[in-house]
Amino acid sequence: MRLTVRKAVQGTAVFCSLVCLNILYQVSQQGGTEVGGPEFDGSYRHGRRAQFVQEPPDALDLVKTFNAVPGRRPRSAKGGLDDSHQRANASRSLTNVKVSDHNVDQSKSKGKKHRLTNLGDVYISVKTTQKYHQSRVKILLDTWVQLAREQTYFFTDTDDAELQKRTNGHMINTNCSGQHNRQALCCKMAQEYDYFLQSKKRWFCHIDDDTYVNVPELVRLLQQYNHTDDWYLGKPSLKHPIEIVDRENQGVKLAFWFATGGAGFCISRSLALKMSPHASGGRLMTVGEKIRLPDDCTIGYIIHHVLGKRLTVIQNLHSHLEALWLLRDGLSSQITFSYSQYGDKMNVVEVAGFDPSQDPTRLYSLHCHLFPYFKQCESLYKKQA
Structure with a gap:
């Protein structure tokens, strides 16, 4: 009977030693890098302990851009969204933006906000x-x-x-x-x-x-x-x-x-x-x-x-290699116009309300159509019957 008790005590001691060693091992493993420390890239998964993952550098840039949207309050894990969710939302937000909006001069580029081009x-x-x-x-x-x-x-x-x-x-x-x-x-x-x-x-x-x-x-x-x-x-x-x-x-x-x-x-x-x-x-x-x-x-x-x-x-740019006389509607939204002459035929933009004999290239007429307050427009304007 004494032998049995002694063996039981020894077994218990061995078990307690193993438990203590396991606890010490877990503590030593968790002490490597602090969440948010200098070596932390901001991304982690939830589990029994933080498991650090390697993510592309641009993922953080997406989060920064997402948080930089005017009127949007930056959110973190403490605010209800962890970094992985934040990245996903940022990626979806930028993906759904139109190309013209995504590249607008007011957006951030390389962490710096640029003023609007003038x-x-x-x-x-x-x-x-x-x-x-x-x-x-x-x-x-x-x-x-x-x-x-x-x-x-x-x-x-x-x-x-x-x-x-x-x-x-x-x-x-x-x-x-x-x-x-x-x-x-x-x-x-x-x-x-x-x-x-x-x-x-x-x-x-x-x-x-x-x-x-x-x-x-x-x-x-x-x-x-x-x-x-x-x-x-x-x-x-x-x-x-x-x-x-x-x-x-x-x-x-x-x-x-x-x-x-x-x-x-x-x-x-x-x-x-x-x-x-x-x-x-x-x-x-x-x-x-x-x-x-x-x-x-x-x-x-x-x-x-x-x-x-x-x-x-850019479709709103037009050269003399196009059939310019087909451009009639929406002239104010076009960016460039040209002209050319092939024998007696002029390839020009037709602008209603102006005398073509006074303006073979139609560039004066275009200018007056877009900006009628210039002085030379009075002499070019031809009243419609």
Whole structure:
């Protein structure tokens, strides 16, 4: 009987020792990292003890963006939602937002809130040549440039004292050729790009000298996109990507999209900076010679093929390659218009109420239709019978 009691006591002691050791082990395991400590990434699952999980870095950014929405009170585990639920709600919230809202300049980008883009943040460059100083540039100066004098620069190939005065010193002689070939066009575009980088502005918008710009609508467009992200806004002239032969790999073809310069295009500063190794300091001309294509195609090649960024198509940009006479309704919401002449046929936007004989290009009529308070509108207006 004594042996049995002794064995029972020994067994109990062994059991108690095992329990104590197990408790000590559990305590030591829980003492590694505190919830919310410097090594904690903010995510955990509920259980007998905190189990730390590795989550993508952008998950926390989603939570921060979600909590940053005006009027929304940040919530934590103590407030009724744990971090995993918070992430899920944030992800759903951002996923359901329209593209234009998600990229609005007022949203957070990389943890910093940006003010809304205004006209002063835009660098508008107009490519022209001496041949068109009077016939084309004069029209632009009489119309839409009046709304963006300080933001618009003209890139030409000769000195012009009269035009230099009218543009308030914004006429830039590139010393490029006046010919309409890829070398001359890329030469001017290269300088447009370099001047934009020096300007420190948010947006680089290229316009041809036969294009009208609805300035308020252009600014409204750019306000929907964040300049700190990579944006290439324009409109292709083809319904398919352009294909070229890869001169470095025999028998291989390259395909890429480009925005036609006739309708105008805009590039965010973030993307423009990424283009620098291929476009700055005259490198754009080198690329143009390599692919043997003009300036707007070269821009598309660098952005789409080299950098792998996509063109965002803006339907409200219109070039002379379209049937412009079909544009009749909703002119005030369009951003750019152009014109061209094929023999005796003019490809122009028809604007009701104005005398076409006084305005063959219809750019004056467009301007007066959009902004009727300008003085020259009185002489162009034709009363309907």
